[in-house]
Amino acid sequence: MTVRVVRNAVPMAVDLLVKQRNSYNIIFNILNLFVLRSLEKSKRTTYFWIIVNIMISDVAASIAFFFLFNCWLNMDVVSSTYATAKIYQVVVLIFAFTSFMTRNCIFALASYERYIFICRPLSVSSNKVLNNLGICFVIIWVGSCVLMAVSLATGTENYCYGEFGVMPLKFNPQLDVVFGVCMTITCFICILCWFRAWKELKKMERRNTTGGDDLTVRRSAQYIMLMFVMFYLSYIPTILGVVFNQVGGLSQNLVSGTRWISNFYQSLYSILNVIAYILMTPGYRLHISSLFKKMSAVAPTGNR
Template identity: 35%
Template sequence: MEKATLCNTDAEVCEYRAAYLVNLSLNCLTIALNIIHIILMSKLANSKKTTYFWILINMSLTDIMVSATYGVLVSCVVNRAVYKLPRSSAEYFLRTRAAMTLAITAIRNFVLAIASYERYVKICTPLEVENNKLLNHLGWSMAVIWVVCYGLTIPAYVTDIEDICFGNFTLSGKLGLQNIFVSMLLLTVPAVITFTCLFKVWRELKRIIERDAAKDGSLEAQIAGRYVLLVCLLFYFSYAPQILATILNYFRYISLDTVKVLNWVSVLSQSVYGTLNIIIYVSMTKGYRVHVLTIVSKTLRCRNILHTSESTVTPSPDM
């Protein structure tokens, strides 16, 4: 029975075990922090009425999904098990995993695009917020994004790749025309929307600062705008090493080992992004930071009271 093949016959499955373990740890940390973040956010009753709140929830949900997907993507246990499968089964798994990876990456891109658009409407055209159909039907917009991304990537990747083999992180092979088109569409469109909206938001924030017109009512919107601007830039910068490696490798300017290192830097950067996202939000949002510290303080106080009551219990003479 024919087995799956490695793209580089001199390599081995799970070649960089230490990097695999670091990546797995980062993904687990991101998943845990984002679950806690969603729980804490859900306790803010007033925030649930805002579009920005639901965008933040969707950002955390996509970070959880991306971390879980990336965990499977570079899992030594999974890769070794798949490598032992018959070639047809291994190829089907690799196609499906690649489709899922592209889909959830595209979904996160679109969520950031909507976050950028929401900040653009809120800061640059505040009088149009109430009549904005996309933001008023945010739930349906998000549902459409999830369905479209998975609906386009799975058929394209499952049917339109040839000469599949094990690469460093996922499958490698010859992409068909429809596959290239779908990938470019799902990754380019949200990037264009994001950078267009963020540029306008940045320009408007700059004008507000120059006019020194920061009123109490608009301060919260400005902080949210800076937060979205920062996390979007951080997200796209995490891809810089991988893009650089792809370009330099295409022109044969760097060795294969350097390409692998740059790819790993990019993968680890994307894995830690979900954690940095939470840290940045907590540091920039005073109200939420106070909310978190209050809950932590109450939890520790209850724990100390419980510990004190247990230690002061007098044992029964019969014991």
């Protein structure tokens, strides 16, 4: 493994800001998971479990970013032994890319689930994928980890440490193929499902329904669609950051700036995810309000 130290061209204040964002992501998503856990079991639908897994993947990604994009920690790793640096590099990269992969797969599953509810509501109860959603999530998490572990652990050469964490000096062919193919397939599934679902949503709007099941389905579909678009937009600065790192002759400020834009966007995405879910889910806001009312009602009794 080649270990090369790249001078940090970005102020430490920016690094601290990103770490704070990742910390907030973890806290917000965990609090949100606790609130979701308080929902009645009758309301724990397939959509509920998809939201739970999206937020768990956001927590995993934020933890990975905290270790991957950490100037102080990376400098300590660089000054450690060869074996320690190599183990740290491989483990953190596997964890990070597993979180990327699970997000892709969960969004594909979420898109398919909303497509079935919107376009084929009569087949929901008999759909084998939705009836075995738990198995699907296990396959996604375990399969993503295995794929990323095999791809990354077999190509640990030519990595360097810099302000963007661990960066490849050369592309890892097996990782590029595996991740690229999986991302393309999941993106295609999402686009296909949303293309068909969007036409059905337009029909719902023309029916001028303002409440009931139609409104719930539309809101949930709009939320997943928004998160899907925001998530895939995050790949633009990420891909540019990796490509710029391979191109010689570019300004170091341009390379570092692109990397940190990607890093900052990724750290902000999970918070936006939680905020969007709260704003776009009226029933969830009512549930949070009822929890606060229960807490305020219990508090005086406890002080007696």
